[in-house]
Each structure stands twice: as structure tokens, then as C-alpha cells.
Amino acid sequence: MKSKHFFNMKNAYLWLFIFMNSLLAGCAITWDVAPKQTKSFVSQPYNLHILLVLPEEFRNAKWEGVNDPVSTAVIPLGGALISNTKSMARALFQEVSIGTDNVVAANSSIDAVLTPKLISAERTHPTTIFGQQTSTIILEWTLTDQKAQIIWVNTVKGQGQTAMGLNPKNGAEKQLKIVFDQLFDASYKSIVSSVEIKQFVEKN
Amino acid sequence: MRAISIILIATMTGCATLHLPDYHANSFQSYSNSIVKNNVGVAIEPLTDSAKIKQYFGTDLRTTGILPVFMLVENRGDRSFLLSKEKIVLVTDESNNSLVENSSETVSSTLASTLGIMAVPAIVVAPIIAVPLMPLAAKLGSDVEEVRHNLAVKEFRSKTVSPGTNAQGFMYFSLPKTYTTLKRLRVQIPITKTPGNKKQIIEMPLI
Numbered sequence: 036m037k038s039k040h041f042f043n044m045k046n047a048y049l050w051l052f053i054f055m056n057s058l059l060a061g062c063a064i065t066w067d068v069a070p071k072q073t074k075s076f077v078s079q080p081y082n083l084h085i086l087l088v089l090p091e092e093f094r095n096a097k098w099e100g101v102n103d104p105v106s107t108a109v110i111p112l113g114g115a116l117i118s119n120t121k122s123m124a125r126a127l128f129q130e131v132s133i134g135t136d137n138v139v140a141a142n143s144s145i146d147a148v149l150t151p152k153l154i155s156a157e158r159t160h161p162t163t164i165f166g167q168q169t170s171t172i173i174l175e176w177t178l179t180d181q182k183a184q185i186i187w188v189n190t191v192k193g194q195g196q197t198a199m200g201l202n203p204k205n206g207a208e209k210q211l212k213i214v215f216d217q218l219f220d221a222s223y224k225s226i227v228s229s230v231e232i233k234q235f236v237e238k239n
Numbered sequence: 240m241r242a243i244s245i246i247l248i249a250t251m252t253g254c255a256t257l258h259l260p261d262y263h264a265n266s267f268q269s270y271s272n273s274i275v276k277n278n279v280g281v282a283i284e285p286l287t288d289s290a291k292i293k294q295y296f297g298t299d300l301r302t303t304g305i306l307p308v309f310m311l312v313e314n315r316g317d318r319s320f321l322l323s324k325e326k327i328v329l330v331t332d333e334s335n336n337s338l339v340e341n342s343s344e345t346v347s348s349t350l351a352s353t354l355g356i357m358a359v360p361a362i363v364v365a366p367i368i369a370v371p372l373m374p375l376a377a378k379l380g381s382d383v384e385e386v387r388h389n390l391a392v393k394e395f396r397s398k399t400v401s402p403g404t405n406a407q408g409f410m411y412f413s414l415p416k417t418y419t420t421l422k423r424l425r426v427q428i429p430i431t432k433t434p435g436n437k438k439q440i441i442e443m444p445l446i
Contacts, residue, residue, distance in 0.1 A: 101384065154396065157388040162381045171392055184436055185321055190396035230401045231319050231433055238434075 062106040063099075068208035069115035070215045076126035076223055081236050084130035085178075088137045088150040089117055098156040098170075102203065110207060112156060112172070119219045120151055127226050137183065146239055147186060150177045154190060158207075161199050168199040170210040172218055176225070178232060187231040193218025257385040262295050262393060264311050264407050274443045278316030281441055283426055284309045295393070297386045304414050306421075308445070311407045312428070314400040321431040322406055324397045329412050329424050329445065399433065421446050 094113045102108035124131045128149075137148045154173040161168055171194045178186045195213030197206050226232060267273060270282035285308045286292050289299045292307060300307055312322060395408030424445040431438050 155391040157391050158384065159388045160381050160384040166381075169388065171388060173391060173396070175397060185399075185431070186433065187399045188321055188323075188397050190398060192392070194392075229399070231399055234434065 063109055064102055064106055065109045065111070066204050066207055068110060068204060068211055069112050070119075070212050071115075073115075073118040073122045074216065074219050076123050076219075078126045079227055080127060080129045081232060083128050083146045083236060083239065084132070084144050085124065085128045086132050086134050086137070086143075086145045086148045087121065087124045088134050088148055089120065090135065090150070090152070093117070093151055093153055096153045096156065098158060100158055101160050108203075108207075110211070112153075115211075115215060116151070116153070116174075119215060123219055123223055123226075124149060127223065137179065143181075145181065147181070147235070148179045148183075150179070151175070152177070158210075164199050164201055166199055167196050168203075168206055168210065169194060169196045170207065170214050171195075172214050174218060174222065176222060178226075178235075180235070186235045187229050189225045189229070191218060191221040191225055193221065257297050257382045259295060259297050259385065259389045262309065262409070264309070267311060267313055270311065272444065272446060274441065275315065276441050277439060278314070279320065279430060279439075279441060280311075280313035280315055281428060281443060282311045283443065283445065285421060285445055287421070287446075296389060297382060300411070306412045306414050308410045308412060308426070309407070310395055310410055310426075310428075311405060312400060313405045314402050317402050319399050319401045319433045321399050321433055322397060323429065323431070324395055324410070326429045327395075327410060328427050329414075330427055330442075331423055331425075 094117060096112040096116055098110040098112060099107060121131070121133070132145065137150060152175040154175050156170075156172050158170045159168055171192060173190060173192050175188065175190045177188045180186055193214040194217060195210035197209045197213075199206050267280055267282050270284055272284065273280065273282035275281075285306055286295070287301070287306075289301065292299050292301060296307060310327075314320060390411065393409045395406070395410050398406045400406050422444075425442055426445055428441045428443075429438060430441065
């Protein structure tokens, strides 16, 4: 016999779903999924003492976006960006000092200043768990001389794609592993092969 | 329950994730609007056709006042130069005043509101009413994320262009809604030769 009431056991799962959604509404979940392991780089140092500037915006970088229709997810990126940046810089330059602003004292032994800037951190969100999800991080690298004149600038991209699957957190972790590999491979190659940096080193 | 199932199936129709193709640059010679000055080649192509804009950006950006302009810059000389994305502007023929700068951040926020990202908070407010509409909201949210991601990936970026190499990508100009013609607009592209920091401005008509 057909029930006349909408509030019956037949609809229990629907009401449970609605109740759970109401509890989750507006929640922000933090996923600590950026790669823990810092990449290792082949040491090919330029004969330069650089100041590696890690601005606050870069140190606190994060991705924030939709997790599901009722909650958002936050992925901190700053820690992994900093550890990989330091590791890469130490492989590429003879001496690396770390700072938070690009002011170089006149009597300093620093030859150049390397500054990374997070341009973009974006993730797509497929409609279903079967869809492909893409994460992309874009970084801009600037190398300036002691007088803040630009020697070289380049913008590099790292992009990772996996199926979103039933566990979006796992997907995010896999994507970010690919993203960071690509991002720092591209950054390393770009600095190693830069004609402008080579010319600066020769002149210095 | 049957009614809800029907609504769910109906709203699921067309829920496939939006996929936007890459935009491949043509050879420099194939662009009708190009210039070579002091060994710097610049070709630009504003996308004005709605169908083409939708194909590459998932939505007609022109309806929100955004003009996507593809730019290809070649270094044909023996010295590198710096191209700074933030310094590339559109100017009017008459005044030579800067009309619009380019900014993907502005474009993203404009698009987010236009494409209906507000559908997601609406569900939070009224979960009971919104349950049948969830697939639709998910589709809208998914499209917004895809469009934003695609805008960032296709955007022209600052770069030092070494001899024999090029830089390419889309600039997004936010045009005033009152501006209906592109004929009197010119693109200003400042370049800085390195080393030495000698500056030069390349200016050319938008169309």
C-alpha cells in the first residue's frame, strides 16, 4: 500500500542525507596533501651568491575551493613551495641566503636576488566522481641584480590530472605530487638554460 | 521518491564536465595583424566571434565586457628582452590615454558572479529545497572552476624572451560596456632589452 506521508521510513535515507548536509553546510576542511618530500636536484651551481626572497604571500600560499556543494576545502601550499624552492636554489647557486624582502645592503656580497611569486593555484571540479580533475600551479621567477634591475623573468606551470574518484583528498594528493614535480622540474630547467643568467654570471 | 528520481535524472542530463581545448598558435606569417619592429615580431588576434570564444573559454566572455586577445611575440634579434604582462595596455587612438589594463583576477571575479557561483551557497541555505537541484548546482560550480582554471592556463605571462624564442598567450582586457567598436583601439607593448634595460614601446592597432 502506498504511503500517504512523505515522512516515513522509506524516505529515511533522504532525510539522513539532508540532515548530514545541514551539519556540513559552510564547513571548511583542511587537506594537508601538498608533497611532504622535497625534490632533489642535480647540483649545477652558478658562481653567484643569491638572496632568495620568500615573501609572505608565497609562504602562506594555499588553494581554497569547492569540496562538495556544502563545504569548501583548503590545501596549504606554502610549506611545500618553500622547501622545494630552497632545495632548488641551493642546487643552482653557489651560495644562498634567505630573506623576506629584496633589500640588499650596499656592502653585501650578494650578487643577485631570486624571487618566486605564486601567480595562480587552480583546480577544476568535475561534476561526477568519474570525471578528470586537474590541479595547476603557476609560478613566476624573477632574478634581479644588486640595483634591482631585472636580469631574467620566467613563468612556469605544473599541472596534474587524475580521476576525482570516491576520495577527492587522495586525488588531490596524487595531483599535487605531479604538479610539484612538473613545476620544479620546469623551474630548474628554465634557470639552468637561461642565456641571460649565464651572461650575467660571465660579466660578474 | 519517484518524482525526486525523475528530477534528478532530468537535472543530470548535460552534467558532463566541461572540457575546453587548447588554443594552438598559428605561424607568425599567418596573422593578418602583425608588426616587426627592431627585430621584435608581434602578432595579435582579438577573439570577437562568440562561437569561437565559447569553444576556447566555455562562455562568451564578451557578454561580461571581457575581450580575449591572443598575442604572439617573437625575438628575431640577438638580444633578449623582457615582456611584462602588467604593462601591456589598450589605448584609444585619439587620447593615447591608457584605457584598460589586463587582469585575470578581475576577469575571474566578474565571471564567477556571472556564471552563477552563487548557486552553491543557495544550497547551504536551503538544503531541503535544493536537494533535487544539487546536480545542476554541481554542474554550474564545476563549469565556473573549469572556466577559471582555463583562463589562468591560457593567459599570457611575463617572460624574458631570448633570441630565437617566443612568448604567447591570451590577454584579457576588461572593456567598458559603452565601448562598442574596436577600431580605434591600439595595443601598447612595452619591452625592455636586457642587459642594459633599454626600453621600447611597440604600438599597433587592435584589429
